[in-house]
Amino acid sequence: MTVGSFIIKNALRNKRRATLSVLSVAVSLFLLVTLLVALRELTLPPEDAGAALRVVVRNRVSLANPLPARQRPIIEKIPGVEAVSPFTWFGGNFKNEESMTFAQFAMDPKLLRTLFGEAKMPEKQYEDFLKDQRSAIIGKLSADKYKLKVGDKISLTSTIYPATLEFRIAGIYSGTIDDRNLLFHHKYFDEATGDLGQVGTWWVKVRSAEDMPRVITAINAAFANSSSEVRAETERAFQLSFISMLGNIKLLVGSISTVVVFTLILVTASTMSMAIRERFRELAVLKALGFRRRELFAFILAESFGLALLGALIGVGGAYALYTYGNISHMTGGIFITFEVTPKIIGFATLVAASLGIVASIAPSISVARTSVVDGLKTLD
């Protein structure tokens, strides 16, 4: 019998316990990976392909305050600006649903291709959308969810404006990072709300990446000390500003992950010591046969390490398979669109498992080292 097979035989001699230990490690690591990915998705939302050249302009007071429509020509004249579209949150509830599950924005349809080039749909559908002021385009995810087809009519009641709008679906797009939104003609919105002369935000396409900082400064300066001061920022910065609003949620998920890891260590360590205590007598025999403490440590360590890594393989691998090949937006009811298990997270979880294997073998090793051969042989359990 080789040392390797001796360790494997030992680890599996109580198959039930080995399975339970491996499974509890697997479940905990699965949970850990899930929490880490959720935390990462919350704090680092995925970036759209075209985001690098887009600037979002909102009211300096807050996003909830509108901007005057008269600002548009002023922004358009700023050098480096390619296109400016209004982008107004409609906040409509679909049918009789209690809360909205997809966002709706009023915009300038002519600029769709310029601003959101990544949104792909057949040319015919786009032309149809351009022609009909009462039509809208909707992302594929939402269309699938509500089984909407091109040509269907949907009606949305705004929670912000006293208006209910009916749209004909002219097209279904896909290819953006979040294919859920409904986009429609700002003119239709203006008509329905009585020409308020207001927009929610301006979305600006900038000619080149070098122009970005200058354009942002110029837009901010253009409306300084006016009745509607603005905050222009990159789309990324705009996105990230929502994360600061989440407040303590980040910290909360972080602390829960810590508790999970701690529980994991506790439970696995206790299982390991249980396994070792059970064969105290054997270890004493090995000692009597002339095996050194160092070698006994190695046996215990290898066994605990092996069980922990097997658990990691199942837990982390399972999480990876589920989140990579499963439909995450369906599973979370649309809270998460992407749920990427990054190599860094896999590495971290495996590292946790490895340290777990080491930590769990410490207590049994110490008690084995402390016990004299005679005492060990006397143990009955």
Added chain:
Amino acid sequence: MALPLTYNVRNVLVRWRATLATILGIALVVAVYVSVQAMATGLEKSSTNTGDPRNVMIVRKGSTAESSSQVTREQFKLINYLPQIARDSKNQPLISADVVVLINLPRRGDGGEANVLLRGISPVGIALRPQVTLVEGRWFTPGKREVVVSRRLAARFANFEVGDKFKTGGKELTVTGIMDGNNTAFDSEIWMDADESRSLFDRENYSSLLLRVLDAAASQTLIARIESDKRLPLHALSEVDYYKSQTKTAVPIKFLGDFLATAMSIGAIFAAMNTMYASVGARTREIGTLRVLGYRRRSILASFLIEGAFLAFIGGLLGCLFSLFINGYSIGTMSFQSWSETVFSFRITPWLAVKGLIFSVIVGIVGSLLPAIRAARLPVIAALKSV
């Protein structure tokens, strides 16, 4: 005949070294569950605690929150004359026309920003909300750019001490006082004069109206009167009911709590199984003896189930104790209804603790089921012979 309970209790206690880790594991699972649910409860309570039953609130029909509601000045004037409204000693109607504006302000320290709800109120608006008390400084003066901030927000945002100034809408506002909302939604608000706010943010309309009615019957009449008036696109409801409807933000938190509890309890069940199997294994001979003494299989089964449940119950108790540490701890996040920072505290209610305990007992019973069956099925003679 059932085995005495003390047998199980003493067994758990005598093997405390082996069971300690399992108990602690279950304790942590229960602690996480209770804490996350306590957060959801705290968030809900901060809303459902809010409001005075004598008050009626009026918002635009179809708007789900004050921040997206509008009430015109004409509508305000019309409602002002309704006879159901209580009046003060000077015979003025007790009605406050509020302007709710979200303003983006820097947090203390980390440099992030968040939306804060700034409520402009009529002078009578303070008296209409007896839950709010001034704890430092003085109230704002109508007609001046002065604000009073809540104590909880002051702890989270920059420039929120009495005497500090901050800029919004191109103008500077001075903090003159700190108020305490006593665990209501007002803990997440800044107050200033309504008309000053309207001019500062260029608002033609008000957001909502809050008024005091003469009595409960008057409240019914007034609500019916406004709801039935086709010319008024307004929605009237009691202030208490309005705040009861503002608890949707707690839903994803509850979901998180349930998800964590489910996932972690699977791990805890495995741990409990391990412990109980070891316990059965170590007591094989004892079980044989019990069988010889005349205890039946089902008594043995029940006995081990009770032992597992008891073990988990201790864990559950410990978990509830752990979670008590965060009771009352204040945290903040963005509300999905008002889109502004909502500050609230963890709230552990007795019912929540009971739920945690029930949960732990279930984990214990499920975890000990298979080991208990094994114990009950042990052949008597073989069990007696085992070392």
